[in-house]
Amino acid sequence: MADRYLSFTGTAPGRFLTRRLGLPRPAALTRHTPGGPGLDGGLLHLTAGTSTLDLAPVLARTGLGADDDGRPAAVVLDATGVRDVDGLADVHAALHPVVRSVATSGRILVLGTPPDPDDHHQAAAQQALEGLTRSLGKETGRGRTVNLVRLAGAAAAAESTLRFLLSPKSAYVSGQVIDIGTAPDTAPGDADADDTAAGPGADDRPLTGRTALVTGAARGIGEAVAETLARDGARVVVLDVPQAEQDAARVAERLGGTALTLDITAAHAGRRILEALPDGLDILVHNAGITRDRRLANMPADRWAPVLDVNLASVLRTTDTLLDAGALRPGGRIVATSSIAGIAGNAGQTNYGAAKAGIIGLVRSLAPRALAAHGVTVNAVAPGFIETRMTAAVPLFIREAGRRMNSLAQGGLPADVAETTAWLAHPGSGAVNGQIVRVCGQSLLGA
Numbered sequence: 330m331a332d333r334y335l336s337f338t339g340t341a342p343g344r345f346l347t348r349r350l351g352l353p354r355p356a357a358l359t360r361h362t363p364g365g366p367g368l369d370g371g372l373l374h375l376t377a378g379t380s381t382l383d384l385a386p387v388l389a390r391t392g393l394g395a396d397d398d399g400r401p402a403a404v405v406l407d408a409t410g411v412r413d414v415d416g417l418a419d420v421h422a423a424l425h426p427v428v429r430s431v432a433t434s435g436r437i438l439v440l441g442t443p444p445d446p447d448d449h450h451q452a453a454a455q456q457a458l459e460g461l462t463r464s465l466g467k468e469t470g471r472g473r474t475v476n477l478v479r480l481a482g483a484a485a486a487a488e489s490t491l492r493f494l495l496s497p498k499s500a501y502v503s504g505q506v507i508d509i510g511t512a513p514d515t516a517p518g519d520a521d522a523d524d525t526a527a528g529p530g531a532d533d534r535p536l537t538g539r540t541a542l543v544t545g546a547a548r549g550i551g552e553a554v555a556e557t558l559a560r561d562g563a564r565v566v567v568l569d570v571p572q573a574e575q576d577a578a579r580v581a582e583r584l585g586g587t588a589l590t591l592d593i594t595a596a597h598a599g600r601r602i603l604e605a606l607p608d609g610l611d612i613l614v615h616n617a618g619i620t621r622d623r624r625l626a627n628m629p630a631d632r633w634a635p636v637l638d639v640n641l642a643s644v645l646r647t648t649d650t651l652l653d654a655g656a657l658r659p660g661g662r663i664v665a666t667s668s669i670a671g672i673a674g675n676a677g678q679t680n681y682g683a684a685k686a687g688i689i690g691l692v693r694s695l696a697p698r699a700l701a702a703h704g705v706t707v708n709a710v711a712p713g714f715i716e717t718r719m720t721a722a723v724p725l726f727i728r729e730a731g732r733r734m735n736s737l738a739q740g741g742l743p744a745d746v747a748e749t750t751a752w753l754a755h756p757g758s759g760a761v762n763g764q765i766v767r768v769c770g771q772s773l774l775g776a
Contacts, residue, residue: 356472370402378410474503489757501745504771534562545617547576553743599650640684659704673775696763713769735770
């Protein structure tokens with residue numbers, strides 16, 4: 330369903346009324362289109378404190394040139410050298426003169442390091458960057474996003490992340506803190522490991538030669554994820570329930586993939602997947618999900634159990650089966666779908682919130698072990714209000730509240746979740762592990 334309020338605020342009368350009445354004034358976001366332009370403008374690289382980070386080669390491969398006109402499309406502040414409160418004054422001095430000049434739908438990216446448990450001054454200063462980033466994201470407006478990336482090692486490990494966050498693909502990702510580990514940015518055996526060195530455009534199909542399985546892929550967010558992974562070169566297996574067989578076949582045919590219909594909650598589901606993919610797979614996206622909303626006091630067991638079974642138990646069973654069978658090849662990626670309902674809660678969704686919070690627990694526990702034992706990363710996306718057929722059926726006033734209660738004052742699109750999933754699935758994202766990335770326009774609900 331079209332966001333008529335967003336369209337209205339882009340007109341002269343809309344701008345006048347929203348300004349006079351103090352109403353939200355969302356900016357139309359610049360999103361990625363195949364072959365389309367990147368961010369409109371250059372990049373301003375700033376430093377606070379004393380940094381030893383060699384960012385120049387990585388930033389040169391983002392496709393953003395230097396800012397020449399004082400209206401940067403992106404600002405990158407290297408604050409990895411900030412170790413005390415005096416260093417935070419350098420952060421203010423760097424950002425204060427430039428935040429107003431960042432272009433509409435621009436990017437502000439702060440780079441920090443993990444807080445040091447043995448140095449409470451450094452830990453305080455680096456943790457302070459999180460509060461600054463989240464607060465700036467809520468006040469900067471005009472479709473700009475603000476994120477914090479913490480690097481445990483060299484800048485090269487963060488290249489896929491920086492390229493994602495400094496592009497239109499991250500239009501609905503804001504107020505996030507992403508930790509980059511020390512794992513190699515390209516797993517052994519990955520093809521075209523040096524693609525990014527060739528510059529922008531050489532990385533258009535980074536998933537070529539890889540096989541991706543997406544559950545719940547016959548429609549909505551799952552279909553968008555399958556489409557984006559196929560765009561990036563993956564051979565996609567579109568999995569959905571038997572009732573959606575025609576839709577799954579339609580999507581698979583359009584993407585040049587294959588359809589697989591089964592009940593993901595069935596005991597034999599994992600075995601069926603193994604039979605369908607005898608050569609294994611590289612990317613597993615757990616997207617299938619259902620809702621059975623009702624307040625807990627009015628929720629019988631037959632509304633509780635299916636939501637937990639589809640949204641959580643099936644994810645656990647399928648993941649265990651495929652990992653135990655060695656079906657996920659080294660350098661593989663598991664991306665599960667959580668939700669802000671699992672972070673902030675939502676009235677009438679105790680079952681759904683429990684399941685989606687369970688996904689977060691799964692990711693945090695499994696990620697280090699799956700990487701060590703199988704060379705596979707495990708992450709989650711946590712969508713907020715996304716414009717789908719499901720949210721279009723929500724009553725008007727609740728729908729409008731969902732759209733406006735985030736820093737970008739609008740709903741996201743299935744493509745926003747898909748682009749984030751594609752970044753986590755990228756062969757260069759091997760140092761991104763155990764992360765829960767909210768795709769919510771920095772929802773005002775929850776952390």
